[in-house]
Every structure is written in structure tokens, then in C-alpha cells.
Amino acid sequence: MFSLGTQIHAMIMKSKHSFDTVVCNSLISMYGSCSIESAGYADKVFHGTPVRNTITWNSIISVHSQKGDAVSSFNFFSRMQEGASSGGFKPNEYTFGSLIAVTYASSPSGSLSSSPRLIEQMLGKILKCGFLFDLYVGSAMVSAFARYGLFDTAREVFLELDHRNSVSVNGLMLGLIKQNCGQEAVEVFREAGDLVCQDCDSHVILLSAIAEFDGSEEGRRKGSEIHGRMIRTGLIDSRIAVSNGLVNMYSKCGSINRAVSVFKCMRARDEVSWNSMVAGLDQNGHFEEALIFFTDMLRTGAKPSNFTTISSLSSSSSSRSLGMGSQIHCVTSKAGLDTDISVSNSLMAMYGECGRVPESWKIFMSMSGYDTISWNSMLGVLANSEAPAEESLVVFMDMMKRGWTPNRATFVNLLSTLTPCSLLEIGKQMHSLAEKCGVSEDTCVENAFLSLYSKSGDMESCESLFAGMSYRRDDVSWNSMVAGYVHNGLLSEAMDLVWLMMHNDQKMDCFTFTTVLSACSSVAALERGMEIHALGIRSQLKPDVVMESSLVDMYSKCGRIDYASTVFRLMPVKNEYSWNTMIAGCARHGQARKALELFNEMRDGNLEPDHVTFVGVLSACSHACLVEEGMNYFESMTKKHGLVPRVEHYSCVVDLLGRAGEIDRMEDFLKKMPVSPNGLIWRTVLSACCRSQNGTRTNLFMRASEILVELEPHNPVNYVLISNLYASKGRWEGVAKARISLRGSPEKKETGCSWVTLRDGVHIFRSGDRSHPETVKIYEKLEFLREKMKEMGYIPRTEFAWYDLEAEGKEEVLSYHSERLAVAFILTRSSWLPIRIMKNLRVCGDCHIAFCYISKIVGRQIVLRDYIRFHHFVDGRCSCGDFW
Structure with missing residues (x-):
């Protein structure tokens, strides 16, 4: 059309009519109906028109209005007024109609048209010129005021109109819809009565209003009512736009099946029909159906639009359908749609969701232009991948260099890439930048910083930020804070915060519940775990398989396998x-x-x-x-x-044979393994050698020791095992060498300890520890127990004292192991408290025997969890049958 228009223009220029006002006015209008770039040609014709009239001015203002160029429209309007003041041309209803239209249609950010004050100023001019009561101008003013939220003014202008029709009603309704006031728009339609009862446009707008209802149930009810009326009056068959409106309305109200029914009953479909259907299915989570409809659309010969392509790519992303996404990419390339920034952004996101980061990079690098969403999409792709944080930082720095201002999504995506790397200093710099960009108090951004600080171990900054959030906190904020405390081993603080959540009527969610339960499991804090269980019930959390499985895990790891079994049996779904x-x-x-x-x-x-x-x-x-x-x-x-x-299964079999003393069979199994034994398997072999009473296994022990040191030269656990094995054989020179190697290891051996959790907190004990406030009572109780045990026939197993000492010295060392201090402490506190002790290392054979005696002496069950398993001591017997 543009090409033909320029040819006609060239012919006119050669004729005597080239400067005729009517012809020039027509040329201006012609260029206005072409592409955006053609506005420049319209300007040239305008400036070359020697004699202008009101239509000339209205035409050029209309051209820029149609292009959404408010600045140019008002510049020409000002010049027209200058002419009017000197006896020139006065604006009429068409002038004001174009000006109002451009304020209504142009982008609200940063343009001249963004201020409602401009509309009010224009109202003054319209009143002065006497056009307010003109139906065309008045209707446009109604729409403009409503769009900017000036509902009272819009209604006043609407009521002042001498004659109201469907156009003015539609204008008011559209303005209300733009402000997300769907229910108010429906009320306007109801009050209009006969003015709109048979108007198709009014009903299409009405359906759009219903789609914006806050409650989808109310929207469905009202929409069905309107649908029935349209069937009775025959409006539903009058235009495709009506059926399209129904598809859109039902989709947005969550009645996707009704939307599909309306779509299938349509006698004819246009591009909007397919767009509405594909988008509706995507928005309602019917991703596979959306892709099927997209394919059906192509089969009918309909060309995909940007909107349809974006919706179908969204479905491909959500369903991780790389094959379909790639096919859509081909279709968009053939149709030339991939040059559109929004389509390119969707392609990037689709490939990223499907784990194809290189393809996302290719699209990003090939784009001729970017918007903020482009940068955020690329950062989002990197955040959801295993790409190093440096890549995200490079993209972010490039974005800044090119003059783009980061927004909320930018910081959220970027911070999620920094968090796993604990790049705390860079994160703090980002926090300062977020303040400069005005998004530091956005809840989503603050939540991202909470996650960054907590996972980097900076709980002080985390607490400071959380305290400053005050009323801006949401569920994610509370959960991030609880998770931060748990991540940093601060279970008590996490529990206090959970109680504060309850006090503030902030409901605990599944994430908080499982996070805190996991922490309770790791330190065997049974009472705390039971607290969380009770709080979960109080919060009316809807039980699901993840939460209930977490409860099973917590109770089993805290020594209450009976409670775990009860929860498991009551689970409706497993x-x-x-x-x-x-x-x-x-x-x-x-x-x-x-x-x-x-x-x-x-x-x-x-x-x-x-x-x-x-x-x-x-x-x-x-x-x-x-x-x-x-x-x-x-x-x-x-x-x-x-x-x-896998290697862990082979390790279990090696352990099975080693514990049973079948060393020959274990060696044979090792030789036949299709995978190379790792450090865990060789440590299992060493443990088997340590338990074996067969002294002929020296070669196996030596081989396992050498391989372990070669595989993991810096693992202190290996040297401890080797040292203990030498000690059990009385080879103290070997013990000395192993301990020299241990001291030279850059990684330090985990210190053995036992702990008990009571109402006043966690009490930790180490072998020979005398730092506890109740040390005197503890050691007195130990002496009492030792005497009673000896009376019952207890003989210390001094081979478990891995030191080159006399028998008496070894006996004393064994007597003060951490688990014995822990049991003595509980016995000094109460004669009824359950005795549950946790130990971070394997319980030694002598302590195991001692606990059997102690359970009989005090007449109470003792539950001991070491790093391998649980031991339940009752009346002199252990649940392991002395086999562990």
C-alpha cells in the first residue's frame, strides 16, 4: 500500500494539482494509514501545502495520533492554536477526538500523555470551544478520564452529554477495564439498559470486563448469564468478535472446557479466535492441548501471530517440550516473526527451560534489538542452569553499559545465580545498586537478598534486612528467614521465628514445615520436631505426601520409629x-x-x-x-x-559380607566388581578387618590402607581408621605413623561428641570433658555406675582404648567416653526423662556393653544413635543383638 501510495504521489507532483489543498489533505491521510515510518512523508506533504484549512491540521494531528506519537500531535495542536489566535483555524470535534485518542492509546511511561493533568487541561479547552457536549468528543473524554482513574469526572462528563449512545457507554466501560475495574464496568452496562442491549461492541467489552473480575467463580456465573442472553437474542451469531470475547472470558475465569466448547461451535474463526484459545489453554495449565490447537491452526492455513507464537512457546516451556518448541521456532523463522523482540524473548526462555542454554545464547546474541525483558530472560535462563555466576555478571554488566536500568526481575534473577556461590561482597554491591534503582524495597528483591545473605552465612545482614521489611514481609520472606537459620545451624532461632510467625497470624507453609523438620532430624531434636508437628496441625496445613514423609523421616531419625510407623500407616497416599x-x-x-x-x-x-x-x-x-x-x-x-x-550398593554388599566375617567372600566380591571401589568401600574393608579376629588378614588391611591413602590423601577419617586398626593389634609404631599423617592432613578430624536435647537446650559432651556446669554430679554418677557394673560382672574391653597405656589407664579413658558422660548427666537430672543420646561417631564396643549394664541398673530404656544406626537398650539387651 505504501509503495502504491508513493507512486500516486509522484504522479500528482507532476500534475497541476500538486499544491491543491484537498489533494494534499488526502495525501496526508493516505500516509497516515500506512506504516509508522510513513508519518515523515505526511509531515513533508503538510509542510509543502501552501494553503491549509482545518481539515489539513486535523489530518496531520490524526496521523500522529494513529502512530501513538503524543508529543508531535500536541505540537501541531499548539501551532494550530497559534494560527487560531491570529484569526486562523479553530480546533473542532475531530481535532479533540484525535488528541484524546492519542492520550488514551500511547504508552503511559515517560510520554507527554502520561499525566491526567493534560486531560484536565484539554477539558478546559473543549469547554471553551463548546465541544464538550458533542457526542464524539464527549465520549472520547469519558474514556480518557476513566482510563486515568478519574472515575467521578468521567461519570460527570458522561451524565452531562445531551445524547448518550453505545459509543459513550463503551468509552466509559473501556476506561474502567483499563483500570482493572471490571465489576464497575459491568454496572455501567447494566445502567445503560436499552442503549447497549443490542450492540455487539458493548457486549464484547462487557465480556472483557467480566474476565477482569476478582473472583473467577462470580465471573463464571455472570459470564454464563450473559452468554445465555446472547444466545436468546441472536447476538452470538452476529460477529466473530462476540464468540472470541466468550472464549477469552471463559478462559480467564478458569472455565477452559466451556471456552473450548464455544470455540468448536464457531462457524468461522479469525486470528483472534486462535490467539484466545491457545493463550487460554496455556494460562490454565493445559500445555499439551495448547500445542495441539497451535498445530491445528497451522493446518487450517492460518498464519501465526506474535501473540499466538508467544503463548505456544510458553506451553512448550512449561511442558519441557523441546521438540515442539523447536518446530515452533522454525515456523516463526519462516513467518519472519523471530525478528520481533517479544518472540525472541519467548524463544530464549523456552530453550532455557528445556535445558538448552547454548541455543538461548545464540538467540540472545543474534537479536538486533533488546528490551528489559530480553536481558531479564537471559539472566533467568542462566539462573536456572548450572552456568557459572560469572556469565550472569557479564550479561548484567553489558546491560548496564548499554544504558538499561535493572528492575525487580533483573535483581531477582541475578541474585539467584550469586546465592549458590556465596559471592557475598558482590551481593552487597548489588544491594547498593538496587537502592539507587529504586527497587531495594520491593518484596521480591528483598527476599532474594535474604536468601543470598543467609546462604552466605551473613545472618547479621539477613536479620537487619528482615527487621527493616516490616509490613512488606510475605510468606517467602518468613520462609527464607527460617531456612536461613536452619542452613546456618541455628535451630533454636528458627523455632523462635516459627513461633513469631504463629503470633503474627502468618501461616506456616509446606516449605517451612519440611525445612525445620529436616533440621530437627539432623540433630535428633525430637521435642522440637514434635513442636513443629503440632504447629503444622495448628496452621491447618493441608497434608501432602512430602510433609508426611518428612515427619516419618524426622521421627525415625529422632529415635521414635514407633511414631514414624504410625504416621506412615495413616498416610492416605504414599x-x-x-x-x-x-x-x-x-x-x-x-x-x-x-x-x-x-x-x-x-x-x-x-x-x-x-x-x-x-x-x-x-x-x-x-x-x-x-x-x-x-x-x-x-x-x-x-x-x-x-x-x-551403583557404587553405594556394592558398598552395602561389602559391608554385609564384612560384618558377617566372610572376608574371603568379600575379597572375591571386590575382585569381580564392575566398578572401581571408591574410598567408602575401602573404608568398609578396613572396618571389616578391624572386626575380624583372624590375624591372617594383614595383607588385605595393608592393601586397603595404601589404596585409601592414595585415593583420599587428605581425608582424616582414613588415618583414624588405620590408627585404630593398628591399636587393636597392639602395633603402636603403626599408630604413631598414622597419627603423624593425621596431623599433617590439611583437613581436620571431626571431634567425637555426644549430645542430649532437653527443655533447657542442647547439652554437648566430649570424651573426658569437665567443662559442663554439672561436672561434679556427672562424674559422681559415673563412679556409682562403674561400681554397680563391676558388681554385676562387667569387665572393661580395653582393646577399644586406642592408646599405648597400662590397663588401668585404658579403663579410665573408656569410662569417660562422651556417651557415658551424656547418660550420667540425664540420670542426674531426672529419674523419668527419656534417655536419648546422639553421637557423631560410631559407639565403641566397650560403651555398648556398658550401656547394656546401665539400662539394667537404672531400669530404663536408653536410645543411642551413632552415625551408623540406633541402639535401643532395654533390661541389659540391645536391639542390635550385639551385632552392629
Whole structure:
């Protein structure tokens, strides 16, 4: 059209009509109806028109109004007024109509038209010129005032109109819809009555208003009512736009099935029909159906628009459908849509969601222009990938260099890439920049900084930021803070914050619940875990499989396998994680038979066991010396379940054979393993050698020691194991060498300790510790217990004292192990408190025997959790059957 227009213009220029006012006015209007770039040609014709009239001025103002150029429109209007003051041309209703239209249509950010004050000034001019009551101008003013939220003024102008029709009603409704006041717009339609009852445009606008309702249920009800009326009056068949409006309305109100029904009943469809349907399916989470409709659209020969393409790419992203996304990419390239910035942004996001970061990079680098969303999309792709933080920083710095101002999404995406790396200093610089950009008090940005500071260990900055958020805190803020305390080992502070949440009527969510439960599990804080369980019930959290599985895990790791079993049995829905957690819990507590029963139940329920399941099953067999059953389960992994054993499964089998004393079989198994044994397996071999009473295993011990030191030269655990094995054989020169190597290791050995959790906090004990405030009472109780044990026939197992001392010295060392101090402490506190002790290392053989005696002496159950398993001591016996 533009090309043909320029040819006609060239012909006119050669004729005698080139300067005719009517012809020039027509040329200006012609260029106005072409592309945005053609406005310059219209300006040239205007400036070359020797004699102008009102139509000339109105035409050029209309051209720039149609292009959304408010500045140029008002510049020409000012010049027109200058002419009017000297007896020139006065603006009429068409002049004001164009000016109002450009204020209504142009972008509200940064343009001349963004201020409602301009509309009010224009109202004064319209009143002065006497055009307020003109239906065309008045209707436009109604729309403009309503759009800027000046509802009272809009209604006043509307009521002052001498004649009102559907145009003025529609203008008021559209303005209200732009302000997200859908219910008010519906009320305007109702009051208008006969003016709009048969007007298609009014009904299309009405459907748009209903789509903006706050409550989808109310919107569906009202929409169905209007739909029925339109069927009765025959409006539904009058224009495609009406059916399109119904599709859009039902989609936004969540009735996607009704939207599909309306779409399928349409006699004819246009581009908007397909756009509305694909977008509606995408927004309602029906991603596969959206892609099917997009494919159907292409089959009909309809060309995809930018809008349809973006919606279909969104569905490809959400469904991780890389194949379909790639096909859509090809379609957009052929249609020339990939040059559109919004489409390119969607392509970037789609490839990023599908894990194809290089493709996202290619699109980003090939773009001829960017907007803020482009930069944020690329940062989002990097944030969701395993790309190093440096890549995100490079993109961010490039964005800044090119003059783009980062917004909320920019900082949220960037900070999520910094958080795993704990780049605290850079994060603090970003915080200062966020303040300069005016987004530092945005809740989403503050939440991102909370996560950064907490995961970097800077809880002081985290607490300061959280305190300053005050009324801006949302669920994410509270949860991030709780997770931060847990991440930094501050369980008490996390619990205090949870209580504060309850006090402030801030409901705990599933994330907080499982995070705190996980922390309770890690330190075996049973009472705290039970507190959280109660708070979860109080918060009316809707139970789900993740939460209930977390409860099973917490109770089993805190020594209450009975509670764990109760929660598990009451779960209405169980998944693989639930079964694996319960099986592992039973294995940890030495309930091997129950673990195997659960495994069979799981299979009977048509749930296939996975690799984690078999770790629990093999561990249960190992702790119960069920050698043949364990080997059968191991073989069934491949033969029955199609699972390829991993190194952790081989480690379990080595442990199974080693604990049973079948060293020859263990060696043979090691030789036949298809994977190279790692450090864990060789440590298991060393432990087996340590337990073995067969002194001929020196070669195996030496080989395992050499390989371990070669594989993990800086792991202090290896040197401790080697030292203990030498000590058990009385080879003190070997002990000395191992300890020299241990001291030279850059990594320090974890100090052995035991702890108990009471109402007044956590009490930690170390071997020979005398720092506790109640040390005197503790050691007095230990002496009492030692005397009673000797009376019952207790003989210290001094081979577990890994020191070159006389027998008496070894006995004293054993007497003051951390777990014994812990049990003595609880006995000094109360005769009824449950005795639950946690230890970070494996309990020694002598302490195990001592606890059997102590349980009989005091007549109470003692639950001891070491780093391997639970031991339940009752009346002189342990649940492990002295096999652990």
C-alpha cells in the first residue's frame, strides 16, 4: 500500500494539482494509514501545502495520533492554536477526538500523555470551544478520564452529554477495564439498559470486563448469564468478535472446557479466535492441548501471530517440550516473526527451560534489538542452569553499559545465580545498586537478598534486612528467614521465628514445615520436631505426601520409629520417597524383618523400587547379618527390576559380607566388581578387618590402607581408621605413623561428641570433658555406675582404648567416653526423662556393653544413635543383638 501510495504521489507532483489543498489533505491521510515510518512523508506533504484549512491540521494531528506519537500531535495542536489566535483555524470535534485518542492509546511511561493533568487541561479547552457536549468528543473524554482513574469526572462528563449512545457507554466501560475495574464496568452496562442491549461492541467489552473480575467463580456465573442472553437474542451469531470475547472470558475465569466448547461451535474463526484459545489453554495449565490447537491452526492455513507464537512457546516451556518448541521456532523463522523482540524473548526462555542454554545464547546474541525483558530472560535462563555466576555478571554488566536500568526481575534473577556461590561482597554491591534503582524495597528483591545473605552465612545482614521489611514481609520472606537459620545451624532461632510467625497470624507453609523438620532430624531434636508437628496441625496445613514423609523421616531419625510407623500407616497416599524413608528408618533401628516386609508391600502396591530403596534393603540385611537374603536382593536389582547397581550398593554388599566375617567372600566380591571401589568401600574393608579376629588378614588391611591413602590423601577419617586398626593389634609404631599423617592432613578430624536435647537446650559432651556446669554430679554418677557394673560382672574391653597405656589407664579413658558422660548427666537430672543420646561417631564396643549394664541398673530404656544406626537398650539387651 505504501509503495502504491508513493507512486500516486509522484504522479500528482507532476500534475497541476500538486499544491491543491484537498489533494494534499488526502495525501496526508493516505500516509497516515500506512506504516509508522510513513508519518515523515505526511509531515513533508503538510509542510509543502501552501494553503491549509482545518481539515489539513486535523489530518496531520490524526496521523500522529494513529502512530501513538503524543508529543508531535500536541505540537501541531499548539501551532494550530497559534494560527487560531491570529484569526486562523479553530480546533473542532475531530481535532479533540484525535488528541484524546492519542492520550488514551500511547504508552503511559515517560510520554507527554502520561499525566491526567493534560486531560484536565484539554477539558478546559473543549469547554471553551463548546465541544464538550458533542457526542464524539464527549465520549472520547469519558474514556480518557476513566482510563486515568478519574472515575467521578468521567461519570460527570458522561451524565452531562445531551445524547448518550453505545459509543459513550463503551468509552466509559473501556476506561474502567483499563483500570482493572471490571465489576464497575459491568454496572455501567447494566445502567445503560436499552442503549447497549443490542450492540455487539458493548457486549464484547462487557465480556472483557467480566474476565477482569476478582473472583473467577462470580465471573463464571455472570459470564454464563450473559452468554445465555446472547444466545436468546441472536447476538452470538452476529460477529466473530462476540464468540472470541466468550472464549477469552471463559478462559480467564478458569472455565477452559466451556471456552473450548464455544470455540468448536464457531462457524468461522479469525486470528483472534486462535490467539484466545491457545493463550487460554496455556494460562490454565493445559500445555499439551495448547500445542495441539497451535498445530491445528497451522493446518487450517492460518498464519501465526506474535501473540499466538508467544503463548505456544510458553506451553512448550512449561511442558519441557523441546521438540515442539523447536518446530515452533522454525515456523516463526519462516513467518519472519523471530525478528520481533517479544518472540525472541519467548524463544530464549523456552530453550532455557528445556535445558538448552547454548541455543538461548545464540538467540540472545543474534537479536538486533533488546528490551528489559530480553536481558531479564537471559539472566533467568542462566539462573536456572548450572552456568557459572560469572556469565550472569557479564550479561548484567553489558546491560548496564548499554544504558538499561535493572528492575525487580533483573535483581531477582541475578541474585539467584550469586546465592549458590556465596559471592557475598558482590551481593552487597548489588544491594547498593538496587537502592539507587529504586527497587531495594520491593518484596521480591528483598527476599532474594535474604536468601543470598543467609546462604552466605551473613545472618547479621539477613536479620537487619528482615527487621527493616516490616509490613512488606510475605510468606517467602518468613520462609527464607527460617531456612536461613536452619542452613546456618541455628535451630533454636528458627523455632523462635516459627513461633513469631504463629503470633503474627502468618501461616506456616509446606516449605517451612519440611525445612525445620529436616533440621530437627539432623540433630535428633525430637521435642522440637514434635513442636513443629503440632504447629503444622495448628496452621491447618493441608497434608501432602512430602510433609508426611518428612515427619516419618524426622521421627525415625529422632529415635521414635514407633511414631514414624504410625504416621506412615495413616498416610492416605504414599510414593517412592515415603516407602524409602520408612524402609531406611527400620534399617537404621535394626528392624530388618520389618524393612523387608515393607519392601514386599511396596512391590505389591505396584510401586517399583528404585536405587534408594535397595540401599535401605541392603543396609537392613547388613545390620541383621542376613547374608544370603541380602545377596539375593542385590542380584534381583538387575534380574527383576532392571536397575544397574551403583557404587553405594556394592558398598552395602561389602559391608554385609564384612560384618558377617566372610572376608574371603568379600575379597572375591571386590575382585569381580564392575566398578572401581571408591574410598567408602575401602573404608568398609578396613572396618571389616578391624572386626575380624583372624590375624591372617594383614595383607588385605595393608592393601586397603595404601589404596585409601592414595585415593583420599587428605581425608582424616582414613588415618583414624588405620590408627585404630593398628591399636587393636597392639602395633603402636603403626599408630604413631598414622597419627603423624593425621596431623599433617590439611583437613581436620571431626571431634567425637555426644549430645542430649532437653527443655533447657542442647547439652554437648566430649570424651573426658569437665567443662559442663554439672561436672561434679556427672562424674559422681559415673563412679556409682562403674561400681554397680563391676558388681554385676562387667569387665572393661580395653582393646577399644586406642592408646599405648597400662590397663588401668585404658579403663579410665573408656569410662569417660562422651556417651557415658551424656547418660550420667540425664540420670542426674531426672529419674523419668527419656534417655536419648546422639553421637557423631560410631559407639565403641566397650560403651555398648556398658550401656547394656546401665539400662539394667537404672531400669530404663536408653536410645543411642551413632552415625551408623540406633541402639535401643532395654533390661541389659540391645536391639542390635550385639551385632552392629
